Amino acid sequence: MPRCIAVDLGGTLLRVAEVNERAEIAWRASVPTANTGHPQHVLDQISELIDVHASHAVDGIAVAAPGPLDSRQGVVARIPTLKGWNDVPLRDALRTRFSLPVLVENDAIAAAVGQWRYGAGSGCDSLVYLTISTGIGGGIISDGRVVRGRRGFAGHFGHMLLDPRSSLRCACGHLGCFEAHASGSALDSQARLMSSQGSSKCQALWAQVVRDTQPAASHLALAARLGHEPSLRAWRKLGVRLAQGVVSIVHALDPERVILGGGVSQSYEWFEASLHEQLAQLLMPEFKSVTVIPAHELQDAGLLGVASLLMETIQS
Amino acid sequence: MPRCIAVDLGGTLLRVAEVNERAEIAWRASVPTANTGHPQHVLDQISELIDVHASHAVDGIAVAAPGPLDSRQGVVARIPTLKGWNDVPLRDALRTRFSLPVLVENDAIAAAVGQWRYGAGSGCDSLVYLTISTGIGGGIISDGRVVRGRRGFAGHFGHMLLDPRSSLRCACGHLGCFEAHASGSALDSQARLMSSQGSSKCQALWAQVVRDTQPAASHLALAARLGHEPSLRAWRKLGVRLAQGVVSIVHALDPERVILGGGVSQSYEWFEASLHEQLAQLLMPEFKSVTVIPAHELQDAGLLGVASLLMETIQS
Numbered sequence: 001m002p003r004c005i006a007v008d009l010g011g012t013l014l015r016v017a018e019v020n021e022r023a024e025i026a027w028r029a030s031v032p033t034a035n036t037g038h039p040q041h042v043l044d045q046i047s048e049l050i051d052v053h054a055s056h057a058v059d060g061i062a063v064a065a066p067g068p069l070d071s072r073q074g075v076v077a078r079i080p081t082l083k084g085w086n087d088v089p090l091r092d093a094l095r096t097r098f099s100l101p102v103l104v105e106n107d108a109i110a111a112a113v114g115q116w117r118y119g120a121g122s123g124c125d126s127l128v129y130l131t132i133s134t135g136i137g138g139g140i141i142s143d144g145r146v147v148r149g150r151r152g153f154a155g156h157f158g159h160m161l162l163d164p165r166s167s168l169r170c171a172c173g174h175l176g177c178f179e180a181h182a183s184g185s186a187l188d189s190q191a192r193l194m195s196s197q198g199s200s201k202c203q204a205l206w207a208q209v210v211r212d213t214q215p216a217a218s219h220l221a222l223a224a225r226l227g228h229e230p231s232l233r234a235w236r237k238l239g240v241r242l243a244q245g246v247v248s249i250v251h252a253l254d255p256e257r258v259i260l261g262g263g264v265s266q267s268y269e270w271f272e273a274s275l276h277e278q279l280a281q282l283l284m285p286e287f288k289s290v291t292v293i294p295a296h297e298l299q300d301a302g303l304l305g306v307a308s309l310l311m312e313t314i315q316s
Numbered sequence: 317m318p319r320c321i322a323v324d325l326g327g328t329l330l331r332v333a334e335v336n337e338r339a340e341i342a343w344r345a346s347v348p349t350a351n352t353g354h355p356q357h358v359l360d361q362i363s364e365l366i367d368v369h370a371s372h373a374v375d376g377i378a379v380a381a382p383g384p385l386d387s388r389q390g391v392v393a394r395i396p397t398l399k400g401w402n403d404v405p406l407r408d409a410l411r412t413r414f415s416l417p418v419l420v421e422n423d424a425i426a427a428a429v430g431q432w433r434y435g436a437g438s439g440c441d442s443l444v445y446l447t448i449s450t451g452i453g454g455g456i457i458s459d460g461r462v463v464r465g466r467r468g469f470a471g472h473f474g475h476m477l478l479d480p481r482s483s484l485r486c487a488c489g490h491l492g493c494f495e496a497h498a499s500g501s502a503l504d505s506q507a508r509l510m511s512s513q514g515s516s517k518c519q520a521l522w523a524q525v526v527r528d529t530q531p532a533a534s535h536l537a538l539a540a541r542l543g544h545e546p547s548l549r550a551w552r553k554l555g556v557r558l559a560q561g562v563v564s565i566v567h568a569l570d571p572e573r574v575i576l577g578g579g580v581s582q583s584y585e586w587f588e589a590s591l592h593e594q595l596a597q598l599l600m601p602e603f604k605s606v607t608v609i610p611a612h613e614l615q616d617a618g619l620l621g622v623a624s625l626l627m628e629t630i631q632s
Contacts, residue, residue, distance in 0.1 A: 142458075142463045145459075147463055147569070148459060149572075153570035154458065154570040157568055161598065164478070244477050251474075251475040252470065253465050254467060254469035255466060284472070284490075287472075
């Protein structure tokens with residue numbers, strides 16, 4: 001049975017697994033991604049993990065890496081958190097080193113494929129996957145095919161312009177991006193701005209958070225659970241902003257499902273109501289039947305997704 | 317050689333032509349679309365035009381009609397300007413009447429295909445076509461394939477939310493849609509609001525327009541040519557708003573080209589500068605290489621596009 005090495009090249013963690021065509025994982029391993037300024041050190045790490053764990057030959061290597069990533073040329077344009085990762089011809093470097101077929105794909109597109117084949121997108125031909133964590137990225141499946149655009153950069157939903165009058169600056173440097181309003185970073189900013197005044201027990205706890213640490217999205221989830229009204233408001237606002245972006249995506253792409261993944265989506269319960277209320281208000285009648293749901297908790301969605309894309313090319 | 321009848325079922329004009337697989341038009345004809353509340357009267361019109369003009373059998377019928385249109389089921393969801401066109405199973409009705417293969421497609425997607433194969437999109441694998449007239453619609457080609465979404469409703473770009481704080485109401489009933497800010501209707505509103513005060517010769521002419529008629533987008537183009545500053549400002553503003561929508565589309569879909577069609581795009585010279593200036597400001601570095609250009613003047617883009625889609629299905 002065909003099997004491959006699947007790699008999730010993250011900005012902090014390098015995850016490697018052996019996956020067969022039934023999406024079964026034989027072994028997996030991870031190490032902190034080497035941030036030495038020399039991409040070949042990450043290739044060394046991949047080699048070592050394979051040497052230690054693999055007990056037989058494989059049919060190819062599939063890599064998911066942060067975008068923008070040119071999946072046609074197999075070139076990683078940049079990884080903001082890793083030094084020296086600018087226009088790295090990752091596919092060719094891996095091919096040369098391992099003499100195997102190599103496929104390189106944007107990690108959000110890989111996760112979209114993983115959710116489509118093994119998660120919340122099962123049985124669905126047209127979907128959009130959104131990963132909502134520090135930033136916002138995504139992947140598009142339409143008519144049972146991955147939509148990549150010219151170079152594989154499609155799905156940079158985080159940099160859709162959500163609010164042209166906004167004064168919120170995005171990590172990309174522009175004002176008013178979807179990501180600036182509806183990501184984990186947006187929640188972090190929100191948390192930092194939240195007052196620690198007030199006399200309730202919740203407010204006292206929040207004051208302690210402010211004193212002891214830099215308040216962030218994670219605190220908002222805990223505080224919401226304790227009934228902290230400003231935190232609950234922050235989540236409701238996130239739901240509204242998310243809906244505003246999702247509405248544009250749905251009208252542009254007519255997906256059957258929109259699947260919300262990434263760390264922020266694990267707090268779905270806190271923004272579910274405002275998200276769906278806003279969607280009901282803003283979607284045109286013909287588009288109201290779209291299903292907007294959280295991703296399945298699939299730790300390996302990206303690994304399985306990118307492995308399945310490689311298996312297709314090997315078998316075809 | 318395969319040939320078909322191509323139909324452009326417009327809200328005001330019904331255009332019919334015979335097209336062969338080389339995209340040559342043997343004959344064409346048009347009549348005002350029958351607006352009797354009975355869709356079968358439009359089918360009667362199509363029959364009559366075929367009876368009068370066709371001198372031999374054809375291999376199928378391809379229809380472009382306004383959306384939302386379910387191209388999988390061949391059902392026209394609604395045509396706002398024609399009475400009785402709600403959930404009309406147009407494909408099945410035509411099949412029954414003519415006993416021929418029938419393909420039904422959204423008119424903006426048909427025009428996108430026409431521009432892709434015979435116009436400004438030639439030789440390009442990934443593009444977005446925008447039709448900017450009374451409203452804004454469009455079509456997506458990615459990786460050499462039409463992106464339709466679940467039912468064929470993809471490309472409703474006009475109802476992307478451009479400005480959540482806007483007080484401009486769109487024809488769809490919502491506030492702040494792309495269409496409310498950057499279409500011919502937006503220009504019409506703009507023209508109506510424009511002052512007829514001022515002492516310059518241009519202002520005197522504008523005062524006459526206001527006195528004699530309802531000012532509209534068409535007057536703005538004429539007035540711009542005469543150097544009327546308020547009209548030039550209206551066009552510059554349109555370019556800025558168009559750019560804001562195009563930026564979201566480009567980051568979401570990574571097209572190689574964005575092609576601007578529809579009546580408003582014929583005034584491209586008046587908004588070209590502000591459009592490109594704003595695009596240069598708002599696009600991420602990796603996306604700046606996208607080409608944003610006017611459509612080729614192809615009166616028959618929709619007819620040729622939908623005919624070519626039908627030819628594909630007949631031959632495959």
